[in-house]
Amino acid sequence: MAKRIQIKDILNTSEFNRQVTIMGWVKTFRNNQFIAINDGSCIHNIQAVVDFNNTDETLLKRITTGAAVAVTGNIVESLGKGQKVEIKVTDLEILGDSDPEKFPLQPKKHSLEFLREIAHLRFRTNTFNAVFKIRHSLSFAVHQFFNEKGFVYMHTPIITASDAEGAGEMFRVSTLDPDNMPRNVDGSINYKEDFFGKATNLTVSGQLEGELAAMAFGNVYTFGPTFRAENSNTTRHLAEFWMIEPEMAFYDLDDNMDLAEELLKYVIKYALENCADELEFLKERLLEEEKSKPAAERSELDLISKLKFCLDNEFERLTYTQAIQILKSSKPNQKKQFKYLINEWGADLQSEHERFLVEKHFKKPVILTNYPAEIKSFYMRQNDTDENGKNTVRAMDILFPGIGEIIGGSQREERLEKLEQRMHDMNIPTEEMSWYLDTRRFGSAFHSGFGLGFERLVLFVTGMTNIRDVIPFPRTPKHAEF
């Protein structure tokens, strides 16, 4: 048997009449002679042609959808129309049978809901092949972007003892026996007996540790798993997701926004350049899917045009106060079509408001800045009270069409007294956060950072609509299969 080569290296070859061996999985077997084989090296299949008159019938019977095969044969120009190149089979071996009565994937369209139930097999579909190739490329592009800029990739801890990050409910990490918890005299659980000698949780953010590193390296980023025990059941939340969190010393809010916009454009451009086949497939898939929708609900741009549009246009930057003014005088607000009407400054923006701004008003990505201090986290830098007596913080949220908030960030409060006051006001214990406050005690410097939800980015680039379809094995409330 010749040395195995990958299908992607054959499909565009012009060197015919040479013998090759390929290995992959059968997608379809047509007309008792045409096997479509995919080995994952690219989204396209190669057609292997079997001489069924001179092939053992029991072997032919075993060429079924899903079976793993090794095929040796000659590369020839295809006589058929669908492909340029095919393999004339001289030797065929079944590496792994696939019982056609039981294999759930058929050469037909399956619903994403069904495929979610067989997530261990859905990699073998064209759609998920494309999605996870793009996920890989985006991930690689993120590292390349930061590496080119001299950022240091920092591995912040996954197990953390601080519960003051304020980013949501946490998963407890413990080796205590749940049926026999050690108790203090007052009945509370004695965490001194636990593995770490204190209560610990899975991280909800690497930001605080990132800030510590930024105060030495200048520019750092994290890219790792993040855990939130929120009972969220939406198309854009996961209990376990991946987040990219850069943190930069000597960056103000404008620098922060510039970096975020540059990062997003860089990785989208990388995907366009390196995943053309996959994006083309997903584009067609979306167009096909939208055919059944009423014209009003269809996208104005196809997937690839949408991504290019995103590259070619500046993100719209405006303050929370400006957004409120636009929303207040907007048609849906005037006509009372919003479920939550915008009446006054200070209201938290609901999804419907964000969608209006992004999808109807500006029709492009939007960066909102300078939110009311009351609705934002303790670590955000406080602006001076304005002429109307409003208190705002230097926050910035980047909103994407169809996704909502893809990035949340801020310039950080570097002034010790202001930070301590704010923590006190928000009932955040300063004693156990002393290590964090040390950055403000010794050589404090203005700095900024943000969190980019990686799966939300993958959603946007692939055009998928449910976040459970862009992570291999989604963890959501009541679901931790595989």
Added chain:
RNA sequence: UCCUAAGUAGCUCAGCUGGUUAGAGCAUCUGACUGUUAAUCAGAGGGUCCCUGGUUCGAGUCCAGGCUUGGGAGCCA
């Protein structure tokens, strides 16, 4: 967690104002055909109509409760 829609064959779905033996396409199996592109043609098998209870002479269909899934909302990335 709240609102909302749905759950019928392996998959995607139809099944009217309650009525006798629950259907289609694809998949599977058998046969035919053999340059196909989700091959085609003929035939066959395949059902706890989500579960529990109720109304009724009679329930896939109506009612109640539960379970599961989709969509929307909140929390956020």
